[in-house]
Amino acid sequence: MNEKLSAFNGVNNIYKISFDGKKAEEYVEQNLNVLLIRDKHAFLLPEKNSFELTDDEYDYLLNLGDEACLEVNETGRIANVFGKRYDNTLYITDKCNSNCIMCPMAEVTRRDGHNVPFEILKELVRYMPPDMEHLTITGGEPFIIREKIFDILNDLKACNKVWGYLLLSNGRVFSNKEYCLRFASSVPEDFLVGIPIHGPNSEIHDSISRSPGSFEQTITGIHNLLATHKVSVEIRIVVNKINASRLSDIAKLITEQFPRVNSVKIMGMEMLGNAFINAETVWIPYEDAFIYIKPAIDYLVHNSVDVQLYNFPLCFIDKSYWNLCANSITDYKIRYLDECNNCQEKNYCGGIFTGTDKFLKGSVKPIFL
Numbered sequence: 001m002n003e004k005l006s007a008f009n010g011v012n013n014i015y016k017i018s019f020d021g022k023k024a025e026e027y028v029e030q031n032l033n034v035l036l037i038r039d040k041h042a043f044l045l046p047e048k049n050s051f052e053l054t055d056d057e058y059d060y061l062l063n064l065g066d067e068a069c070l071e072v073n074e075t076g077r078i079a080n081v082f083g084k085r086y087d088n089t090l091y092i093t094d095k096c097n098s099n100c101i102m103c104p105m106a107e108v109t110r111r112d113g114h115n116v117p118f119e120i121l122k123e124l125v126r127y128m129p130p131d132m133e134h135l136t137i138t139g140g141e142p143f144i145i146r147e148k149i150f151d152i153l154n155d156l157k158a159c160n161k162v163w164g165y166l167l168l169s170n171g172r173v174f175s176n177k178e179y180c181l182r183f184a185s186s187v188p189e190d191f192l193v194g195i196p197i198h199g200p201n202s203e204i205h206d207s208i209s210r211s212p213g214s215f216e217q218t219i220t221g222i223h224n225l226l227a228t229h230k231v232s233v234e235i236r237i238v239v240n241k242i243n244a245s246r247l248s249d250i251a252k253l254i255t256e257q258f259p260r261v262n263s264v265k266i267m268g269m270e271m272l273g274n275a276f277i278n279a280e281t282v283w284i285p286y287e288d289a290f291i292y293i294k295p296a297i298d299y300l301v302h303n304s305v306d307v308q309l310y311n312f313p314l315c316f317i318d319k320s321y322w323n324l325c326a327n328s329i330t331d332y333k334i335r336y337l338d339e340c341n342n343c344q345e346k347n348y349c350g351g352i353f354t355g356t357d358k359f360l361k362g363s364v365k366p367i368f369l
Contacts, residue, residue: 003060007051008076010044013120014127017061017068032127035070037061067129071120082128087330088135088162090124092116092149096141098170098209100198102240102282104270104355105140113140118148125155128162137167150186157188164190166234171195172214174221184228192262194234195222199242200249208242222258232262237296239289240269240282247296255303264300265326266293268311270333272355283359286316297321311356313340314349315365322348329353342366 015035018024024036024045034045040058043050053061064070068083082088094105094113103110128135135156142149156162165188174180195218199205205215225231235254237247247266254264268286269275275282293309300307309317310328317325327350334351343349343366352360 003057003078003081005042005051005057005072005076005078006054008042008072009049009051010072011047011049012044013073014069014071014123015044016127017064017066017070019062019066023066035061069124069127069129071124080124082124082132082135084129084132086132088128088132090121090135090137090152091139092121092137092142093140093144095144096139096170097144097172098141098211098214099274100209100238101242101274101278102208102238102269103274104272104353106273106277109273110140115145118145118151121152122155125152125159125161128159130159130161132162134164134166135162137165139168141170141173142167143169143173150182153183153186153188157186160188162188164192166192166194168194170209170214170218171221171225172211172217174224175217177224180221180224181228184225184230187231191230192232192234193225194236194265196236196238197250197254198238200246200253204243204246208240219257222261226258226260233258234263234265235261236265236267238267238269239284239293240275241284242282244284244289244292247292248299251296251299251305255300255305261305263306263308265308265310265328266296267309267328268353268356270311270353270355271359272353276355279359285363286312286360287363290316290318294318294321297324311350311353313352313360313364314345315343315367316363325350327351337361337364339364339366344369 012033015033016027017035018027019037024034027034028046036043036045040053041050042053064083070078071080072078093115094109096110099107099110198208202215206212222233225233237250254261297307309325312325314322314325329350333354335354335357336351337357340346345367
């Protein structure tokens, strides 16, 4: 999140956006802080401060729309935004109980990183607008905060805030059946959990997660989740040099063990953090990766498993597979190389991850139809 309110002078951190004075008063009566927008001015209620907005800031807030909420720090930098049509993300923690060799966050961050204060998470949920299209809950590993995650899920469930959810987890916690059942009873409807499988066996999976026993925990966890019949599961495969040649074996494992899986996402790496540090071990050129991706996709499709490709530019994918390519990279992380400017498919391509772009220089080839 890179936006900033340059003249911000508020004393609070979370605000509800309103363009209607009467509605703003109703929010204040609900003990909510309000950013009331009139013309190019922002009025902060109930604290009674105000500041001017630039044209770009006004257009940005107008696009977020009435009832959206934002978290802003004392310098005016916007840390979080939640809106009805926005790409909403509730970030829980930097920390994780795995240390994946290709993770875009560094080991020190995973081990010693920041937990978003629980009180802030609760307030963000309270401020969220109703009827948001989608919310992703992520980290790090969200379940690092243990039972507190249930409070957040129950709040979301009680308020009917969102039409559809995606929670990203390494899935290990669900190997505890009691915990898994408690989770399933807490989640709102239309809840999807995305879990990575790094290899077809413990040797490969655990060497990538760098957490002994994680393969067995993940596989057991997925079985437990599916057995609840209350949660859908999406399996994610991050393609790297270690597992690329075994993608078809992973696809076979999925179809044999998890025939009711919601979907499979085959993903390119974000080459930051651990991935950058371990580039010699994990980086595989996209054109080489697709050699292994293609038969894995064919196998999944043949077995009626929904599959998509995430984070791969179109120029590295056979045209007959373009319909599986999703624009999956968060807007502020997207990069295009100079060669992309001449590509006729640029407007349809999801682009390249920040950090990964340097690994693709010289290999990107503009598409001319």
